[in-house]
Amino acid sequence: MTWNYSKKTTDLFMAAVQGKPGTHLGEIEDADGFGEHGSMACGDALRFTFRTDRNTDDPLKDRITEARYLTFGCTSAIAASEALCCLIEEGNFTPVEALKITNQDIVNYLEGLPQAKIHCSVMGAEALEAAVFNWAQKRGVDLTLLGIDISREEQEEGRLVCTCFGLTEPYIERKIEELELKTIADITNAIKAGGACMACHHTPGGLQDILTKVWGKQPTAFKELPVLPMAREVRAQPPREMSPFKFAKLVETVLDEHVRPQLATDGGDLDIVDIKDQVVYVGMKGACADCAGSTRTIKMMVEQALKDHVDERIRVVQV
Amino acid sequence: MAVIYLDNNATTQVAPEVVEAITPFLVGEYFNPSSMYEAARGPADAVVAARKTVARLLGQARPSEILFTSCATESNNTAVFGTIAANPERRHIVTTAVEHPAIFEVSKDLERRGFEVDFIPVDTQGRLDIGEFVRALRPDTLLVSVMHANNETGVIFPVDELSRITKETDPSIVFHTDATQSVGKLPIDLRGSFKHVDLLSFSGHKLHAPKGIGALYIHRGTRCRPFLLGGHQEDGRRGGTENVAFIAGIARALELATESHDEDVARITALRNRLQEELVARIPYLEVNGGDAPRLDNTLNIACHFIEGEGILFQLSEHGICASSGSACTSGSLEPSHVLRAMNVPFSAVHGSVRFSLSRYTLDAEIDTVIEVFPEIVASLRRLSPYWDTGRDAPTPEAREMLEQTEMPQSPA
Numbered sequence: 001m002t003w004n005y006s007k008k009t010t011d012l013f014m015a016a017v018q019g020k021p022g023t024h025l026g027e028i029e030d031a032d033g034f035g036e037h038g039s040m041a042c043g044d045a046l047r048f049t050f051r052t053d054r055n056t057d058d059p060l061k062d063r064i065t066e067a068r069y070l071t072f073g074c075t076s077a078i079a080a081s082e083a084l085c086c087l088i089e090e091g092n093f094t095p096v097e098a099l100k101i102t103n104q105d106i107v108n109y110l111e112g113l114p115q116a117k118i119h120c121s122v123m124g125a126e127a128l129e130a131a132v133f134n135w136a137q138k139r140g141v142d143l144t145l146l147g148i149d150i151s152r153e154e155q156e157e158g159r160l161v162c163t164c165f166g167l168t169e170p171y172i173e174r175k176i177e178e179l180e181l182k183t184i185a186d187i188t189n190a191i192k193a194g195g196a197c198m199a200c201h202h203t204p205g206g207l208q209d210i211l212t213k214v215w216g217k218q219p220t221a222f223k224e225l226p227v228l229p230m231a232r233e234v235r236a237q238p239p240r241e242m243s244p245f246k247f248a249k250l251v252e253t254v255l256d257e258h259v260r261p262q263l264a265t266d267g268g269d270l271d272i273v274d275i276k277d278q279v280v281y282v283g284m285k286g287a288c289a290d291c292a293g294s295t296r297t298i299k300m301m302v303e304q305a306l307k308d309h310v311d312e313r314i315r316v317v318q319v
Numbered sequence: 320m321a322v323i324y325l326d327n328n329a330t331t332q333v334a335p336e337v338v339e340a341i342t343p344f345l346v347g348e349y350f351n352p353s354s355m356y357e358a359a360r361g362p363a364d365a366v367v368a369a370r371k372t373v374a375r376l377l378g379q380a381r382p383s384e385i386l387f388t389s390c391a392t393e394s395n396n397t398a399v400f401g402t403i404a405a406n407p408e409r410r411h412i413v414t415t416a417v418e419h420p421a422i423f424e425v426s427k428d429l430e431r432r433g434f435e436v437d438f439i440p441v442d443t444q445g446r447l448d449i450g451e452f453v454r455a456l457r458p459d460t461l462l463v464s465v466m467h468a469n470n471e472t473g474v475i476f477p478v479d480e481l482s483r484i485t486k487e488t489d490p491s492i493v494f495h496t497d498a499t500q501s502v503g504k505l506p507i508d509l510r511g512s513f514k515h516v517d518l519l520s521f522s523g524h525k526l527h528a529p530k531g532i533g534a535l536y537i538h539r540g541t542r543c544r545p546f547l548l549g550g551h552q553e554d555g556r557r558g559g560t561e562n563v564a565f566i567a568g569i570a571r572a573l574e575l576a577t578e579s580h581d582e583d584v585a586r587i588t589a590l591r592n593r594l595q596e597e598l599v600a601r602i603p604y605l606e607v608n609g610g611d612a613p614r615l616d617n618t619l620n621i622a623c624h625f626i627e628g629e630g631i632l633f634q635l636s637e638h639g640i641c642a643s644s645g646s647a648c649t650s651g652s653l654e655p656s657h658v659l660r661a662m663n664v665p666f667s668a669v670h671g672s673v674r675f676s677l678s679r680y681t682l683d684a685e686i687d688t689v690i691e692v693f694p695e696i697v698a699s700l701r702r703l704s705p706y707w708d709t710g711r712d713a714p715t716p717e718a719r720e721m722l723e724q725t726e727m728p729q730s731p732a
Contacts, residue, residue: 003633003636010633013630013633014634014637016703017630017634017696017699017700017702017703018699019699019702025702025703027705036705040625040666040667040670040706040718040721041666043627043646043653043655043670044627045705045706046705047705070703070704070705071703071704071705072625072626072627072670072703072704072705072706073627073629073630074627074628074629074630074633074646075629075630075633077627078630078703164653164654165653188653192653195653195654196653196654197654273449273450273453273454274450274453274454276456276457276458276488277458279487279488281453281484283449283450315487317453317484317487317488319449319450319453319480319484
């Protein structure tokens, strides 16, 4: 699918990769707020830092003066990071005020994002939350006193639902409510949950169950799957006189005594790759492996030795 | 801006000669080849001639062994579902971990329906583990399906050897190969080295014919039920009015590929190798995926550590360069390429993979342009990456530790 980005998105991305003045690439050293979201394994990651103008009397009056990001991710992830920094610097916010920036504000700033890329804007909002939380810890501000609960513990403590992206039930449930996600596709687009192996879609306690829990049961239409012919039971094999272990041992012994010494004189050797009933798979090694002309001869020699000494039904397949 | 098209494993430009071969059946001879009147003779003859040509160019197969379909995906589905329907007493399938979705997803689906499927793993270069393959064959194995050349990395599997081993184990196991990427690029000899192959799929649009035409070789005597019912066409093996124009097109395209095969290969190989050597020399932390395995001459799959492929493609596109990526952001799924995952490409690089695939229409100057712009694109994204230290032009110490990790760690998002 080709790109469906707004001009604003592509302009911000190109400005960022070209390092144009006014872009926010980088990391602030000794930042007042530091937040990360995502990981390399998940395919996108954002490190967001900001500096504040500290108010000596009241930390709540600190104002964010500078915001920077480093982003591993796609075009829209990078553009969303730029948008986040622009929004914050333009707003002249205190960290607590900055929390009001939602992923929708980032989408609006970008003049829209394709549905499948909404998670890029969510990543920005999450990194911002983490950075404000970090700031609050550093400045001794108790955010819960302000009625703000952005502790990260819920993510670690809840039941893991999406194992691919490491997302838990409380987190998914909160995001379903916050972002008004109505379908599994909505969830995947916004927070990536269920976007990889898809195993968590319809399992008990999976995404559909969480959606049902939040929004109530929705009418569903079942699609009939075509029915394939049923396989019958495999016929039982006739019993073999020798145990597979004894058979294999004997093959190995005969190779050691009758075949390997002959091959060794030419600098060659062979390996048993597998034995299935009376079919013995051998791989040539050393000089034998490269000698195309002799493979047929060797195969026949091996086969004859095994027929003579182990079982006359043996066939050799060269691997 | 001129387009520099380096995505020929996705689809190809239709050759002018092919357009010429197709046109009469679009603008004049529109008649149904099944009709009785004289006017329908032209289209009917064209289908017969095309079938002969395709059979001949795949190593003197019989024309009756060639089935025309709508695409390689249909050919693959026909091969798998047709074989299953014809052999209900067996329930085990052997395939590989790196097949195209037209086999991979079908196999996954069969697994859910109670069939047993073994996905043979590959090594870090994308080579098949032949020992694992041998050990996977069972008395109840119904079908072996192994692709000839991989669409993402170009790595070639030894289909001749694998089909021989399969048939020497049990002649009633059906051997299928998806040769979509190799027909027209590698010689295929269905009476020689591929004589043990029962079913072979390919499509036209990978070899300069239009999209919407494919073919399936069914070795005479192979038990395979029709997939599309509803007509006597193709000897009752595939219902549906023949796509006369494109059938003529796929035959002409195969002719062209065969005619110029040797010189095309020499030129394309030289271009691909130059591209690879220059990029490897100019960009640190670059992997060539499948670089040590036998590979298609037209394919270069590279992985750039610590950046994401979609941003690379976007910037390439700004220069008019068309390429692909196995990154999650470009796949529709949020998961990176299953092929690169199966090869254990470190996850620091798997998201930054880019595939260039050349064709006989690729020009020297186009490769020059890529060599010129690509290193700067990689550098620009690394400057933005939290895992790259631009000052030292090297990964950050934290990122360096991840270099060897191939398992996806379970991290809270």
